[in-house]
Amino acid sequence: MTFISIVALLLAVAALGYAWKLNRELDTARERLDRYNRSLFSADEAIRSLRRDLDDTQAQLRVEMLRRTGEARFVPGMTMREATLLHPQAQQVLAGFHLGGCNSCAVDGTDTLAALCRDRGVETAVLLTNLNRLLESAGARSTDVITIAPEKTPNIALHLEM
Numbered sequence: 001m002t003f004i005s006i007v008a009l010l011l012a013v014a015a016l017g018y019a020w021k022l023n024r025e026l027d028t029a030r031e032r033l034d035r036y037n038r039s040l041f042s043a044d045e046a047i048r049s050l051r052r053d054l055d056d057t058q059a060q061l062r063v064e065m066l067r068r069t070g071e072a073r074f075v076p077g078m079t080m081r082e083a084t085l086l087h088p089q090a091q092q093v094l095a096g097f098h099l100g101g102c103n104s105c106a107v108d109g110t111d112t113l114a115a116l117c118r119d120r121g122v123e124t125a126v127l128l129t130n131l132n133r134l135l136e137s138a139g140a141r142s143t144d145v146i147t148i149a150p151e152k153t154p155n156i157a158l159h160l161e162m
Contacts, residue, residue, distance in 0.1 A: 074131035076114035087134045
């Protein structure tokens with residue numbers, strides 16, 4: 001072999017060695033990045049969970065404050081979560097207006113009653129009147145069923161012909 005061939009062979013072996021070293025460093029960096037991504041995902045999930053807990057606690061405190069001050073009324077700025085905490089049958093009334101209660105009318109607990117009414121085409125005053133009737137019947141036990149119009153209607157109608 002000639003001198004140039006030997007030098008070329010040594011350079012090629014050195015280049016292969018350097019490429020192998022870079023590939024190992026790249027694998028190490030990928031593993032580190034995966035570990036950091038998992039940590040970030042876990043932290044993000046923990047933050048989401050804490051946010052949900054904070055929202056729940058805030059809603060409970062607002063409702064308790066309304067009860068203690070004697071101002072317990074359903075108002076347009078009240079969130080769905082607060083409305084369901086204020087009275088146990090509020091969810092039934094809201095479901096009657098297709099504001100939660102089934103898959104096709106699912107809502108977020110942080111949405112306000114006014115925003116939901118606007119988005120779903122429901123008269124806010126009618127909804128609030130029906131919800132506040134629950135509070136007016138304070139003499140009734142929470143296990144009593146209160147029938148309030150409108151009744152929930154099915155999303156589809158089946159016409160069977162024989």
